[in-house]
Amino acid sequence: MINDTFFNYERYLQPGSVELIITSPPYLNNYHYNRNTRPHLYWLNLAHSPEDFKKLEQENVGKYWQTVREKENIALEFSLQYSDIEEKLSILKDLNPEKGIYGGKGWANYAATYFNDCYKFAQVLNFL
Numbered sequence: 001m002i003n004d005t006f007f008n009y010e011r012y013l014q015p016g017s018v019e020l021i022i023t024s025p026p027y028l029n030n031y032h033y034n035r036n037t038r039p040h041l042y043w044l045n046l047a048h049s050p051e052d053f054k055k056l057e058q059e060n061v062g063k064y065w066q067t068v069r070e071k072e073n074i075a076l077e078f079s080l081q082y083s084d085i086e087e088k089l090s091i092l093k094d095l096n097p098e099k100g101i102y103g104g105k106g107w108a109n110y111a112a113t114y115f116n117d118c119y120k121f122a123q124v125l126n127f128l
């Protein structure tokens, strides 16, 4: 077991060195792994203080809505032919502006970050 984010794959793995990948990445449902597994992470000695959770939060695939909802508009970092993600994000961003950080802008940031990390994940799979 490698106790690290997959974003650090190059520290551990050579290009073309993996024959089979079985994966179950986070979904676009803002399931907060840190909060929901907090006791387990302490019990398993994978976390020792709240500081450890900040790092995990930043390294999580897609981040959490709570982490990105107050940031300036987060853009897609890639473009895909035949994809309407950008258009859908733009619609989402403009929903319920009166709700402030709880409105569409925060959720658009969350979704954009999620898709950006999915794209990075696909690049990693291609590297391996």
Ligand SMILES: C[S@@+](CC[C@H](N)C(=O)[O-])C[C@H]1O[C@@H](n2cnc3c(N)ncnc32)[C@H](O)[C@@H]1O
Pocket (backbone or CB within 6 Å): 004, 005, 006, 007, 024, 025, 026, 027, 033, 059, 060, 061
């Ligand atoms: C849909 S769950 C899959 C859980 C797994 N199948 C299991 O049974 O425990 C997604 C998992 O990806 C992990 N994860 C999120 N970001 C990650 C990252 N950057 N690197 C590695 N794992 C990550 C989460 O902590 C969570 O355990």
